[in-house]
Amino acid sequence: MKITFLITNILLILFVLIIILNILGFIMLGVVEGPSMEPLFQTGDLVIIVKSNNINVGDIIVFKKRIGNGYIIHRVISVNNFNGTSYYVTKGDNNPLPDYQEFEVLGIPQGRVVGKVLEINGIPMKIPMIGYLSLILRRVLSV
Numbered sequence: 001m002k003i004t005f006l007i008t009n010i011l012l013i014l015f016v017l018i019i020i021l022n023i024l025g026f027i028m029l030g031v032v033e034g035p036s037m038e039p040l041f042q043t044g045d046l047v048i049i050v051k052s053n054n055i056n057v058g059d060i061i062v063f064k065k066r067i068g069n070g071y072i073i074h075r076v077i078s079v080n081n082f083n084g085t086s087y088y089v090t091k092g093d094n095n096p097l098p099d100y101q102e103f104e105v106l107g108i109p110q111g112r113v114v115g116k117v118l119e120i121n122g123i124p125m126k127i128p129m130i131g132y133l134s135l136i137l138r139r140v141l142s143v
Helices: 002-023 132-142
Strands: 028-031 046-050 060-064 071-082 085-091 113-117
Touching: 002 028, 028 113, 060 085
Parallel strands: none
Antiparallel strands: 028 046, 046 113, 060 071, 060 113, 071 085
């Protein structure tokens, strides 16, 4: 009983800390929608996004869509540098091809990158299913 109480309190404190860090702008939160990053990420997973200028092959980045509103969460499969700008070639883990429709010149330009998914010891941090509330509210409010 005491172990369950302790674990529950630790998880609650971590959740509150994540919310406070988000409000203060130290991190951002993103909700996964769609199968492109399965099995790593599922629809409804909440990911923690950190700003970073140090993006490498294998990192999972969040970037603005080229056309329209919205963001994409995909893995960097190569990095190209041209005229002082980094361009990231990205691909969903579950997609057969890179995100060619989103590219400008040689990939996704650094200017469209919001950040990368927080990893601890190489494991991307996510909170499963908690993002479903956001997805439901988005659908209800857009009708």
